[in-house]
Amino acid sequence: MGEAKFDNPTEALLARHNAPRKGSDWAERTRHAARERTLGMGAAGRRDEYWRYTNPTSLNAFETPDVEILQLEEVPVFDGVEKLLITFVDGVYSPELSDDLSGEGLEISTLEDALSADIHWASDVFGVLETNGQSPVNRPFAALNTALAGQGVVIRATGKVSKPVALRYCRENTTSDALIHHVIRVESGADLSILENGAGASRLNTVMEVDVADGGSFHHLRAQGRDHTRLAMTHIFARLGAESHFKSFTLTVNGRLTRNDVVIDIVGGNTKASVAGACLGDGDFLHDDTIFITHDAVNCESRQVFKKVLKNGATGVFQGKILVKTGAQKTDGYQISQALLLDDDSNFLAKPELEIYADDVACSHGSTCGAVDENSLFYLMSRGIPRAEAQNMMIVAFLDEAIQEIENEALAEDIRARLLGWAERHKG
Amino acid sequence: MFEIKNLKASLADEDKQILKGMNLSIGAGEVHAIMGPNGSGKSTMSYVAAGKGGYVVDEGEVLLNGANLLDMEPDERAAAGLFLAFQYPVEIPGVGNMTFLRTAVNAQRKMRGEEELNAAQFLKIVREKAKSLKIDADMLRRPVNVGFSGGEKKRNEILQMAMLEPKMCILDETDSGLDVDAMKLVAEGVNALRDGERSFLVITHYQRLLDHIKPDFVHIMADGKIIKTGGPELALEVENNGYADLLNEVA
Numbered sequence: 001m002g003e004a005k006f007d008n009p010t011e012a013l014l015a016r017h018n019a020p021r022k023g024s025d026w027a028e029r030t031r032h033a034a035r036e037r038t039l040g041m042g043a044a045g046r047r048d049e050y051w052r053y054t055n056p057t058s059l060n061a062f063e064t065p066d067v068e069i070l071q072l073e074e075v076p077v078f079d080g081v082e083k084l085l086i087t088f089v090d091g092v093y094s095p096e097l098s099d100d101l102s103g104e105g106l107e108i109s110t111l112e113d114a115l116s117a118d119i120h121w122a123s124d125v126f127g128v129l130e131t132n133g134q135s136p137v138n139r140p141f142a143a144l145n146t147a148l149a150g151q152g153v154v155i156r157a158t159g160k161v162s163k164p165v166a167l168r169y170c171r172e173n174t175t176s177d178a179l180i181h182h183v184i185r186v187e188s189g190a191d192l193s194i195l196e197n198g199a200g201a202s203r204l205n206t207v208m209e210v211d212v213a214d215g216g217s218f219h220h221l222r223a224q225g226r227d228h229t230r231l232a233m234t235h236i237f238a239r240l241g242a243e244s245h246f247k248s249f250t251l252t253v254n255g256r257l258t259r260n261d262v263v264i265d266i267v268g269g270n271t272k273a274s275v276a277g278a279c280l281g282d283g284d285f286l287h288d289d290t291i292f293i294t295h296d297a298v299n300c301e302s303r304q305v306f307k308k309v310l311k312n313g314a315t316g317v318f319q320g321k322i323l324v325k326t327g328a329q330k331t332d333g334y335q336i337s338q339a340l341l342l343d344d345d346s347n348f349l350a351k352p353e354l355e356i357y358a359d360d361v362a363c364s365h366g367s368t369c370g371a372v373d374e375n376s377l378f379y380l381m382s383r384g385i386p387r388a389e390a391q392n393m394m395i396v397a398f399l400d401e402a403i404q405e406i407e408n409e410a411l412a413e414d415i416r417a418r419l420l421g422w423a424e425r426h427k428g
Numbered sequence: 429m430f431e432i433k434n435l436k437a438s439l440a441d442e443d444k445q446i447l448k449g450m451n452l453s454i455g456a457g458e459v460h461a462i463m464g465p466n467g468s469g470k471s472t473m474s475y476v477a478a479g480k481g482g483y484v485v486d487e488g489e490v491l492l493n494g495a496n497l498l499d500m501e502p503d504e505r506a507a508a509g510l511f512l513a514f515q516y517p518v519e520i521p522g523v524g525n526m527t528f529l530r531t532a533v534n535a536q537r538k539m540r541g542e543e544e545l546n547a548a549q550f551l552k553i554v555r556e557k558a559k560s561l562k563i564d565a566d567m568l569r570r571p572v573n574v575g576f577s578g579g580e581k582k583r584n585e586i587l588q589m590a591m592l593e594p595k596m597c598i599l600d601e602t603d604s605g606l607d608v609d610a611m612k613l614v615a616e617g618v619n620a621l622r623d624g625e626r627s628f629l630v631i632t633h634y635q636r637l638l639d640h641i642k643p644d645f646v647h648i649m650a651d652g653k654i655i656k657t658g659g660p661e662l663a664l665e666v667e668n669n670g671y672a673d674l675l676n677e678v679a
C-alpha cells in the first residue's frame with residue numbers, strides 16, 4: 001500500500017526509517033553522501049548481477065513483515081563465555097540490559113555518542129569502508145544503512161582485549177525494521193573478538209565496518225537467531241593491513257531470507273583472512289552468502305568456507321569472488337561452497353568467481369551439492385545407530401570443515417551443539 | 429542361531445538376480461567359512477543380511493535366533509546381534525572414530541533397554557580393546573577410517589566388533605590386503621571373541637586366515653548359492669586346486 005506514495009522504490013526505502021539523532025558535521029556529511037549514494041544507485045533489483053538468485057522484494061518493501069517472536073527455553077548462544085555484553089532490543093541499544101561500556105584494551109561507545117563527538121579515527125572508517133565496498137558492485141542496503149542507522153557500537157581496540165564484546169540482538173516488537181551500524185578499528189598489535197547473537201528485528205539491516213591495522217587481529221562469530229520468518233540483510237566491510245588476521249564465522253538457522261555480504265580488502269602483505277559459514281534451513285528459507293575478497297598485497301592467504309544443509313524446499317545461494325590484483329603475488333586463495341540437500345525439493349545456487357591479475361598465485365575453488373552419502377549412512381546404521389541419528393551425524397560432519405575455521409574451541413563446541421540441536425528438531 | 433533360508437536377491441536397479449537360493453545354518457559358537465570365486469555373491473549375501481539398500485529380496489529369510497532380520501532396519505539388525513565387518517570399510521570425514529564408537533555402543537544399548545555407558549566407562553573399555561589390536565589414541569581420535577591404511581581399517585572393524593559384542597559376526601574378506609602380522613592381529617582379535625556362544629561367518633579367499641581362525645565348516649559359494657559344504661579340509665583343497673574342479677563337480 002505504501003509504495004504508491006513514492007516516485008520510486010529507493011525513496012520508499014529511505015522514507016521507511018526514522019531519521020537518526022543528528023550527529024556532528026562530519027557524521028552528517030557522511031550520512032548525506034550515503035543518502036545521495038543510495039538514490040544514485042537505486043534499490044536492488046532482480047536484474048542486478050548479484051541479486052539474480054535472491055529476490056530483494058521483501059527487503060525493499062515499505063511494509064515490515066509481522067514476524068512471530070520465538071521464545072526460547074535454551075541458554076543463548078555464547079552465554080558460557082566471559083564477555084562484555086551489549087544488548088539491542090528491536091535494534092535499539094538497551095543500557096539496562098548491557099554491561100558498562102568499558103573494558104580492558106578497548107574504547108567503546110554507542111554509535112549515537114561517537115557520531116556526535118569528534119573521533120578522528122571513526123571518521124576515517126564510518127561510511128568509508130562501506131563506500132569502498134560499493135565498487136564494482138552496488139550495495140544499496142549498505143548505503144541506506146550508513147545514511148539512516150542511529151544505532152550500533154563504535155569500538156577501538158588498542159591492546160589485547162581481555163574478553164569478547166558480545167552483541168545480543170533481542171526482539172520485542174513483531175514488526176521492527178532495524179538498522180544497526182558498527183564501526184570498529186583494531187589498532188596495531190591489538191586483538192578483538194566480537195560475538196553477535198540473535199535475530200534482532202523482523203527485518204534487520206546491519207553494517208559492520210572493520211578496519212584492522214598492521215598486525216591487528218579480529219575474530220568475529222555470529223549466530224543469527226532462530227526466528228522463522230525474519231528477514232536479514234547484513235554487511236561486513238573489512239580493510240586488512242599488513243600481517244593482520246581476520247576471521248569471521250556465521251551460523252544461520254531458519255529465517256525466511258538472509259543475505260550476508262562480506263567485502264574484504266587486503267591491503268597489506270602477509271595477512272590471513274577467513275570467512276566461513278554454516279547454515280541449516282528447512283522449508284521457507286533462503287540463505288545467501290555473497291563474498292568479495294580483494295587481494296591487493298603480497299603473500300596473503302584468504303579462505304572462504306561455506307556449508308549449507310537444506311531441506312523441504314529451502315534454497316541456498318553462494319556468490320563468492322576472489323580478486324587478485326596486479327602485484328598481489330604469492331596469494332593463496334581458497335574457496336569452497338557446498339550444500340547437502342536432504343531431499344529433492346531443496347536447491348543450491350552457486351556462483352564462484354576468480355579474477356586474477358597476478359601471475360604467481362595459488363587459488364583454488366570448488367562447489368558441490370549432493371545428498372547424504374548412502375554408503376556412509378548404511379555404515380553408521382549397520383553399527384546400530386538409528387537412521388535419523390546417523391543422518392544428523394552426517395550433517396554435523398558435513399558442516400565440520402566450516403566449524404573448524406573457528407579458532408576458539410569452546411565457542412566451536414557451542415556452535416556444534418546448536419547445529420546438532422537444530423538437526424534433532426528437524427529430523428526425519 | 430543364524431540361518432539363511434532359500435535366499436534370493438536381485439539388484440534393485442537392474443533386473444539381475446545375484447543370490448539364487450542360498451542356504452546356510454550356523455549354530456551357536458560355531459565358525460563357518462565361505463569361499464568362492466569373485467562375483468559369486470559373497471558380499472551381496474552379507475549386505476542383504478545387514479540391510480544395505482540397493483537390493484531386492486525376491487524370496488527367503490535370514491533368521492537370527494528365530495527373528496527374521498529382513499523385516500528390520502539395519503540398526504535394528506545390529507541391535508539384534510548382527511555385525512558385518514566390511515570388505516571395504518567406509519571413510520566418514522568429520523565423524524570422530526571415538527564419537528562413532530560410543531554413539532553406536534550406546535544406541536544399541538538403548539535399543540535393547542540397557543543403560544548407556546558414560547564417557548569414563550566407555551573410555552576405559554575402548555582403550556583396553558584398542559590396545560590389544562594395536563590401535564593407538566591417534567587412530568581413535570581421527571575421523572572414521574579417514575587416512576587409515578588398509579590394515580588399520582580392518583583392525584578398526586574388529587575393534588568395533590569387540591565393542592559391540594554381537595552374537596553373529598560376518599567378516600567379509602577381512603584378511604584381504606593384510607600382511608602376515610596384521611592378519612595375525614585380526615585373527616587374535618576374532619579368537620578373543622570366541623566364547624562358545626558367539627558365531628562367526630568368515631568370508632575369505634585364503635586358507636592362511638583359516639589356520640588362525642579354525643572353522644568348523646567350510647562352504648563353497650558359486651553363482652549365488654552354496655555348492656558344497658565340508659570340513660576344514662575343503663579350504664585346503666581350494667588352496668591347492670582352485671575352484672575349477674569344484675565348479676565342474678556341480679556342473
Ligand SMILES: Nc1ncnc2c1ncn2[C@@H]1O[C@H](COP(=O)(O)OP(=O)(O)O)[C@@H](O)[C@H]1O
Binds near residue numbers: 439446464471
Ligand atoms: N551394487 C551393485 N551394482 C552392480 N552390480 C553389483 C552390485 N552389487 C553386486 N553386484 C554384482 O553382483 C555380483 C556379486 O558380487 P559380490 O557379492 O560382490 O561378489 P563377491 O563378494 O563374491 O566377490 C557381481 O557380478 C557384481 O558385479
Ligand SMILES: [Mg+2]
Binds near residue numbers: 470471472515600601
Ligand atoms: Mg566380496
